[in-house]
Amino acid sequence: xxxxxxVELFIPCFIDQLYPQTAFNTIRILEKAGCKVIxxxxxxxxxxxxxxxxxxxxxxxxxxxxxSDFSGDHxxxxxxxxxxxxxxxxxxxxxxxxxxxxxxxxxxGNIFELTDFLVNVLKKDYFGAELEGKAVYHDSCSGLRDxxxxxxxxxxxxxxDGLELVEMKDTDVxxxxxxxxxxxxxxxxxxxxxxxxxxxLEMNADYIxxxxxxxxxxxxxxIDQHKLPLKTMHIVDVxxxxxxxx
Numbered sequence: 001x002x003x004x005x006x007v008e009l010f011i012p013c014f015i016d017q018l019y020p021q022t023a024f025n026t027i028r029i030l031e032k033a034g035c036k037v038i039x040x041x042x043x044x045x046x047x048x049x050x051x052x053x054x055x056x057x058x059x060x061x062x063x064x065x066x067x068s069d070f071s072g073d074h075x076x077x078x079x080x081x082x083x084x085x086x087x088x089x090x091x092x093x094x095x096x097x098x099x100x101x102x103x104x105x106x107x108x109g110n111i112f113e114l115t116d117f118l119v120n121v122l123k124k125d126y127f128g129a130e131l132e133g134k135a136v137y138h139d140s141c142s143g144l145r146d147x148x149x150x151x152x153x154x155x156x157x158x159x160x161d162g163l164e165l166v167e168m169k170d171t172d173v174x175x176x177x178x179x180x181x182x183x184x185x186x187x188x189x190x191x192x193x194x195x196x197x198x199x200x201l202e203m204n205a206d207y208i209x210x211x212x213x214x215x216x217x218x219x220x221x222x223i224d225q226h227k228l229p230l231k232t233m234h235i236v237d238v239x240x241x242x243x244x245x246x
Contacts, residue, residue: 006036008070010078010111012213013045019213025240026079026114033124043069048086051094060094067095072106077117079236081211084113085146113143115211115235119152126159130242133206135233136168138196138219140212144172153211153235160238168199177218193222200230208232 007030011023030037047062066087070076078084088108095104118124137157143149157165176192197219200208208230210216216232223230 005034006038006074007117008074008076009037009039010043010046010070010076010080010083011039012078012080012083014083015079015213018217019234022079022213022234022236025236026077028240029114029118029127029236030077032127033118033122035122038074040069046083046086047094048083048090051086051090056094059090063091063094064100067100067103067107070107072103072110074110075117075121076107076111077114078111079114079211079234080213081113081140081143081147081149082214084111085142087111089146113147113149113211115152115156116147116149119155125155127156127239128161128243129159129239130161131207131238132162134164134166134204135207135209135238136166136200136203136205137171138175138208138210138215139172140210140215141174143211149211153209156235156239157209160241163238166203166205168203168205170195170199175215175219177214189218190222193219197222197226197228197230201228205230207238209235209238211235 009027009030011026015023027037027039044065045062046066047059050062051059088111091104091108095101112121135157137153139150154165157163173196174192175196176189197208208216208219210232211234213234216234220232223232
């Protein structure tokens with residue numbers, strides 16, 4: 001358990017701009033878990049887009065602002081395994097043996113993806129959510145490989161009333177998004193999305209759920225293009241479904 005119930009909230013730019021409801025639902029679930037949430041409105045991006053594209057100087061500039069926007073005095077919680085993984089690992093290359101080395105290490109040791117924080121730190125896995133239907137969970141590359149999250153989301157989803165969680169084939173295979181990969185290699189990216197969606201349809205799933213909005217945006221685009229009977233949902237929106245004020 002944490003010593004204080006105060007947490008700092010990091011909302012990645014992707015969610016801020018495209019999925020603001022997921023951001024508000026993150027606050028709702030943290031407050032329902034007994035946390036006092038601090039949000040610094042000056043926060044922007046962690047620097048991952050520039051870093052993944054090879055623009056390390058630009059990534060360092062953006063990352064430096066991130067480090068100055070968070071005190072590190074409290075746990076930092078984010079509804080994104082991708083951005084959390086960037087800070088935990090990508091910042092090693094950007095800030096090791098710099099003037100902010102120690103502060104960076106403090107931040108890295110104190111940032112958590114939301115499901116990891118709820119299950120492993122707060123020891124909570126039931127929030128009274130209700131969602132009727134059958135769902136599959138997509139293990140994002142960052143969630144599984146950078147943040148080592150696998151059982152935590154499934155434990156939380158198992159406690160959603162009315163939801164049947166089933167395992168699809170190749171659940172740990174990339175969805176094909178990969179940031180600029182989806183633009184530079186659109187044919188391969190689309191084929192990977194098709195494979196992921198078909199695996200979900202084989203299970204007669206109503207929902208594909210994940211910890212990363214970027215994966216879900218990519219998959220929903222394919223679903224909409226082909227008018228398929230399937231919907232993507234961020235796990236935060238699932239865990240607040242049925243009780244959070246909309």
